[in-house]
Amino acid sequence: MDNEATALKKIRKNIFLTACAGGVGHLASAFSIVEIIYALYIKGVLCHDSKNPTWEGRDRFILSKGHGCLALYNVLSLGGYFEEDELWTFCRPGSRMGGEPNVLELPGVEASTGSLGHGLSIGVGMALAARADNMDNKIYVLVGDGECQEGSIWEAVMAGMAFGLDNLYVILDENKLQKMGFVSDIMRINCWEERFKAFGWQVKKANGHNVADIYKQLTGEWTAGVPRVLIAQTTKGKGVSIMENAPGWHWKMPNKRELKIVMQELGITEEELEKCKRHI
Amino acid sequence: MQKAYITALYGLMLGDKRVCSLLSDSGTEYDALIFREFPNRCFNFGIAEENKVAAASGLAAFGKIPFVYTTGAFLAYRAYEFIRNDICIQKSNVKLTGMGTGMGWSTLGPSHHTTEDISALRALPNLTLFIPASPMELQACVKAAYEIEGPVYIRMCMHDNDEIYDAGYTFVPGKNIVLANGSEIVVFSTGSIVSEGLAATKLLEEKGVSVRFVNVHTLKPLDKENIIAVAKDVRHIFTLEEHTVLGGLGGAVAEVLAEAGLGVPVKRIGLNDCFAAGYGTQAEVKKMNGLDSAHIFNKIWEAIK
Numbered sequence: 001m002d003n004e005a006t007a008l009k010k011i012r013k014n015i016f017l018t019a020c021a022g023g024v025g026h027l028a029s030a031f032s033i034v035e036i037i038y039a040l041y042i043k044g045v046l047c048h049d050s051k052n053p054t055w056e057g058r059d060r061f062i063l064s065k066g067h068g069c070l071a072l073y074n075v076l077s078l079g080g081y082f083e084e085d086e087l088w089t090f091c092r093p094g095s096r097m098g099g100e101p102n103v104l105e106l107p108g109v110e111a112s113t114g115s116l117g118h119g120l121s122i123g124v125g126m127a128l129a130a131r132a133d134n135m136d137n138k139i140y141v142l143v144g145d146g147e148c149q150e151g152s153i154w155e156a157v158m159a160g161m162a163f164g165l166d167n168l169y170v171i172l173d174e175n176k177l178q179k180m181g182f183v184s185d186i187m188r189i190n191c192w193e194e195r196f197k198a199f200g201w202q203v204k205k206a207n208g209h210n211v212a213d214i215y216k217q218l219t220g221e222w223t224a225g226v227p228r229v230l231i232a233q234t235t236k237g238k239g240v241s242i243m244e245n246a247p248g249w250h251w252k253m254p255n256k257r258e259l260k261i262v263m264q265e266l267g268i269t270e271e272e273l274e275k276c277k278r279h280i
Numbered sequence: 281m282q283k284a285y286i287t288a289l290y291g292l293m294l295g296d297k298r299v300c301s302l303l304s305d306s307g308t309e310y311d312a313l314i315f316r317e318f319p320n321r322c323f324n325f326g327i328a329e330e331n332k333v334a335a336a337s338g339l340a341a342f343g344k345i346p347f348v349y350t351t352g353a354f355l356a357y358r359a360y361e362f363i364r365n366d367i368c369i370q371k372s373n374v375k376l377t378g379m380g381t382g383m384g385w386s387t388l389g390p391s392h393h394t395t396e397d398i399s400a401l402r403a404l405p406n407l408t409l410f411i412p413a414s415p416m417e418l419q420a421c422v423k424a425a426y427e428i429e430g431p432v433y434i435r436m437c438m439h440d441n442d443e444i445y446d447a448g449y450t451f452v453p454g455k456n457i458v459l460a461n462g463s464e465i466v467v468f469s470t471g472s473i474v475s476e477g478l479a480a481t482k483l484l485e486e487k488g489v490s491v492r493f494v495n496v497h498t499l500k501p502l503d504k505e506n507i508i509a510v511a512k513d514v515r516h517i518f519t520l521e522e523h524t525v526l527g528g529l530g531g532a533v534a535e536v537l538a539e540a541g542l543g544v545p546v547k548r549i550g551l552n553d554c555f556a557a558g559y560g561t562q563a564e565v566k567k568m569n570g571l572d573s574a575h576i577f578n579k580i581w582e583a584i585k
Contacts, residue, residue: 117330121334122366126338126339126342132321158326159331
């Protein structure tokens with residue numbers, strides 16, 4: 001197994017252990033975006049400095065689907081923003097890491113999110129500001145496909161085009177699931193490419209679990225003058241067979257029988273679990 | 281009032297490149313002039329208030345000082361969660377101005393009125409809430425908003441209020457202004473209804489009632505010390521607002537006085553848990569809803585005679 005595969009495996013394992021430490025977490029939502037956030041912070045899409053997290057020249061990443069924060073916290077830790085041990089404070093009194101990210105508490109977090117449909121608009125403002133100052137910061141915003149049912153997302157999509165924000169990148173986590181079922185069943189949406197194109201955005205697609213593909217698409221050629229969206233095709237719950245593509249895993253922890261499967265597939269030992277778990 | 285606002289904003293934009301103007305198709309001919317002069321700092325977000333408010337937070341994260349301006353109903357109500365989550369929770373250095381508040385859009389009915397916004401906005405932590413009563417006070421609020429590092433909301437009325445201050449006027453954020461220093465009753469008021477309250481005060485004085493009239497231009501942080509000080513030696517206490525009596529100025533003053541244990545009855549004058557009725561000029565709509573100077577006089581007179 002190469003270094004990248006080893007790192008990704010460790011992130012998934014630690015995501016589960018982090019949730020165990022806090023008692024609960026949005027596991028499946030985090031598993032679908034591991035490779036995307038890894039590509040941004042570790043593979044090198046983002047220009048950033050973990051030792052100087054408020055550096056003005058940094059690119060910004062906003063996790064608009066804030067409930068995927070278990071993936072963000074783990075990648076930030078891997079990227080040197082804070083020590084790994086702090087992960088085990090997740091959702092505990094005194095922690096800087098709650099179930100949704102908070103810009104005022106944790107270095108590396110660029111916006112407090114949690115209520116869906118906010119992050120892209122914040123990104124529009126950041127992209128406008130960077131352009132007004134002739135700075136070359138790029139603004140990346142990760143949104144969920146379920147999240148795109150929020151009307152404000154489309155206000156922001158319109159504004160991105162109206163202002164010609166070619167420093168604004170949306171990564172659409174197309175995991176096809178929302179809490180109660182499939183996006184295509186609940187809102188009959190499955191045509192993201194056409195929708196964004198209709199709003200004037202340049203659209204690319206990537207395998208959302210292939211770091212090289214995500215990196216290549218995001219850092220490749222883009223058309224000037226229009227905002228950009230990468231549709232990342234992902235699997236909600238990726239990495240744990242019983243969670244993959246399975247409605248019901250949006251916000252829950254495994255029972256005893258399921259726990260055995262999770263531990264086996266993520267390579268978690270009893271000792272590692274004991275170290276972190278709180279309520280399971 | 282719009283002219284006073286835009287003049288103050290223009291002055292700030294001239295002096296500080298960080299200041300920018302965010303509209304949602306909500307500008308006037310004055311804004312068009314500013315757009316021409318500062319094309320890189322004026323943004324029309326179209327008819328999309330939620331996006332505009334959150335984007336203001338993003339601009340502030342890059343060190344800009346955004347002034348967000350639109351009709352109060354579409355700002356405070358439609359974008360409330362965005363004000364709460366993206367501005368107040370994150371302590372963003374954003375200035376929000378809701379215009380045409382109260383019953384200012386008097387021909388358009390309750391969809392355009394803002395008669396519950398004070399209650400909703402004053403509940404938000406980290407927010408400074410100004411409610412100016414005149415053009416000079418509005419300009420002072422805009423300047424104060426710029427000087428405050430953090431979220432500020434200016435609840436602006438839209439009509440061409442007569443100026444109630446003379447040239448020596450000074451504005452201190454969070455400090456009430458006593459406009460009439462009588463001794464028998466005290467009337468606390470705010471914003472667009474202050475001028476009607478002052479007219480009612482004259483009618484009361486003609487009847488021999490000595491009125492202490494206090495302009496509460498800052499609802500957050502509230503000048504609690506002043507409220508207690510001016511209320512403790514009077515027989516009757518009144519609050520007057522172009523707003524529901526539930527949770528606005530009346531609620532705020534009553535909370536302070538109840539906790540202080542003054543034991544003096546408080547009568548709240550405003551809309552009594554109803555939407556404003558009718559259409560007409562601003563004066564006519566105020567009259568229809570019992571908030572013109574004659575009705576205000578009667579309500580106070582009936583309570584004290």
